[in-house]
Amino acid sequence: xxxxxxxxxxxxxxxxxxxxxxxxxxxxxxxxxxxxxxxxxxxxxxxxxxxxxxxxxxxxxxxxxxxxxxxxxxxxxxxxxxxxxxxxxxxxxxxxxxxxxxxxxxxxxxxxxxxxxxxxxxxxxxxxxxxxxxxxxxxxxxxxxxxxxxxxxxxxxxxxxxxxxxxxxxxxxxxxxxxxxxxxxxxxxxxxxxxxxxxxxxxxxxxxxxxxxxxxxxxxxxxxxxxxxxxxxxxxxxxxxxxxxxxxxxxxxxxxxxxxxxxxxxxxxxxxxxxxxxxxxxxxxxxxxxxxxxxxxxxxxxxxxxxxxxxxxxxxxxxxxxxxxxxxxxxxxxxxxxxxxxxxxxxxxxxxxxxxxxxxxxxxxxxxxxxxxxxxxxxxxxxxxxxxxxxxxxxxxxxxxxxxxxxxxxxxx
Numbered sequence: 001x002x003x004x005x006x007x008x009x010x011x012x013x014x015x016x017x018x019x020x021x022x023x024x025x026x027x028x029x030x031x032x033x034x035x036x037x038x039x040x041x042x043x044x045x046x047x048x049x050x051x052x053x054x055x056x057x058x059x060x061x062x063x064x065x066x067x068x069x070x071x072x073x074x075x076x077x078x079x080x081x082x083x084x085x086x087x088x089x090x091x092x093x094x095x096x097x098x099x100x101x102x103x104x105x106x107x108x109x110x111x112x113x114x115x116x117x118x119x120x121x122x123x124x125x126x127x128x129x130x131x132x133x134x135x136x137x138x139x140x141x142x143x144x145x146x147x148x149x150x151x152x153x154x155x156x157x158x159x160x161x162x163x164x165x166x167x168x169x170x171x172x173x174x175x176x177x178x179x180x181x182x183x184x185x186x187x188x189x190x191x192x193x194x195x196x197x198x199x200x201x202x203x204x205x206x207x208x209x210x211x212x213x214x215x216x217x218x219x220x221x222x223x224x225x226x227x228x229x230x231x232x233x234x235x236x237x238x239x240x241x242x243x244x245x246x247x248x249x250x251x252x253x254x255x256x257x258x259x260x261x262x263x264x265x266x267x268x269x270x271x272x273x274x275x276x277x278x279x280x281x282x283x284x285x286x287x288x289x290x291x292x293x294x295x296x297x298x299x300x301x302x303x304x305x306x307x308x309x310x311x312x313x314x315x316x317x318x319x320x321x322x323x324x325x326x327x328x329x330x331x332x333x334x335x336x337x338x339x340x341x342x343x344x345x346x347x348x349x350x351x352x353x354x355x356x357x358x359x360x361x362x363x364x365x366x367x368x369x370x371x372x373x374x375x376x377x378x379x380x381x382x383x384x385x386x387x388x389x390x391x392x393x394x395x396x397x398x399x400x401x402x403x404x405x406x407x408x409x410x411x412x413x
Contacts, residue, residue: 019115020275021108021393022267024362025051026257027209029219029350032131035211036254041073041130044209045256046085049124051207052260053086057270060087064120066094067111068258069103069127071354072134082128098354100154101319102283102383103127104257105357109391111261112278121266126258126358154385155288162289164321164384165238165249171292172243172324175331179243182323183231186248186347189320193222193344201343205366221251222348248323253350257358259365267398276368276377276393280306283389292325294388295380296332302378302390303333310334314375315367317360320345325382342367357381357389368395 025048030036036044045068053060066088068079079094099106104127111125138146155161162170172182196202197218208217226247234245267275282302286294295318303310310333318340320326330340343363346356360379368377373396380390 017116017264018277018279019112019261020264020267020277021112021259021361021365022262022270022272022275023052023056024205024257024259024365025055025207026205026359026362027207027255028216029221029253029255029352029359030211030216031221031350032252032254035213035216035220036130036209037132037212039130039209039211039254040133041070041128041256042078042082042085044130044254045078045082045126045128045258047207047209048126048256048258049082049086049088052124052258056260056272058122058260061089061091062122062266063088063092063124065111065114065123066092067097067107067114067123067125068094069097069099069105069107069354069358071098071100071103071129072131073129073354074135078128083124099387099389100384101321101351101353102357102381102387102389103354105360105379105381105389105391106283108259108261108358108361109281109389112281115261115263116278121263123261124258125261126256127352127355128256129352129354130254131252131353132254159287160289163238164291165244167289167291168244168249168322168325169239169242171290171328172322174290175324175328177243177324177327181327182243182248183228185323185327187226187228187231189341189344189347190222190226191344192342193219193348194224196343197222201366205362219349221253221350222344244322244324248347250321250346250351253346253352255350255352255355255359257355257362259358259361264398273398274368275396275398276365277396279376279392279394281389281391283387286386286388288386291384291386292322292382293329293332294382294386295390296329296388298388299333299378299380299390302392306392308376311336312376313339313378314371315342315364315377316340317363317379318345319351319356319360319381320347321351321382323347329382361391364393371395373397
């Protein structure tokens, strides 16, 4: 695999008026049924929205819209509900996006495109999921009874609609990703997440939230006692003789994440000095039976459109639903593993469905703090039904006379 270039991308983004991600925050991620058990999804998201406004100094009345991704909620309009819960003015609307696992990333992309189109100067965008409090789903029968079902259908019968684990087995098998490599990657994710937590790497992006048993201030997914021997003991979870196990698959999690998207003029007015400029995004469809590959196909389309090689990427965040899926996509793109999920990912932290894409963007903002202006950063995610989304950002510094950049999970002032 090619190593990332040490040289920044040439110049400021082609469009000097590119929307900027200037601040990102997230809740801790808690395995479903644990710390956030009983906490409704809007009460996970509202503290994140409030903190973004407090830390940025933005007048809440200046928020043009709140764009939020959600996958398994009760419907309605979570974005509006959370905005009101957060104390935003009644005049601020909200729109909720459902692209299943890609919802949070697609919400951020939508906000960037709205800003670029001149639809507003500042947006709060992200995702939230409370799997612990998700509603039970059922279909009404002709006799008035209800047939309950586990999940919605994502593809018609003639194409096949496999469960996520079965699809992950297909991807791992077809791309030659064996059990040992999957387990090693899963262990890497836990160890990196633990090292990051111990070093205080997540501290600047986390917003403590009241939980079922008191305030929650840290992720509870990473496992210190996990090692290669223990991972090897896990049985196949989805297919007899398969390679995908509970150990190399992500746990379900509750959590929320959001970013502040502004036009450059607003960022300068707030006194912000760094941000991530939105370079572009791609969303594609793939075979639903191989849905895990969607992110790689989307990323390849986006990089080709931008005329970039994967080796130019300084940081990549890819939701780790299954280790085999991540490794297959990394191989297809030629990603350097040093740039990929440097502080661990969902295999350790957990997958909060509609929030996970937004968590990836918050993580990119944090990682960008240590990168020079001009560095290129990629977020990507695969979604149920065979969909992939990828978004490209460039770190830039906001000079006094012209916009120049993006950055951190904590904005530079």
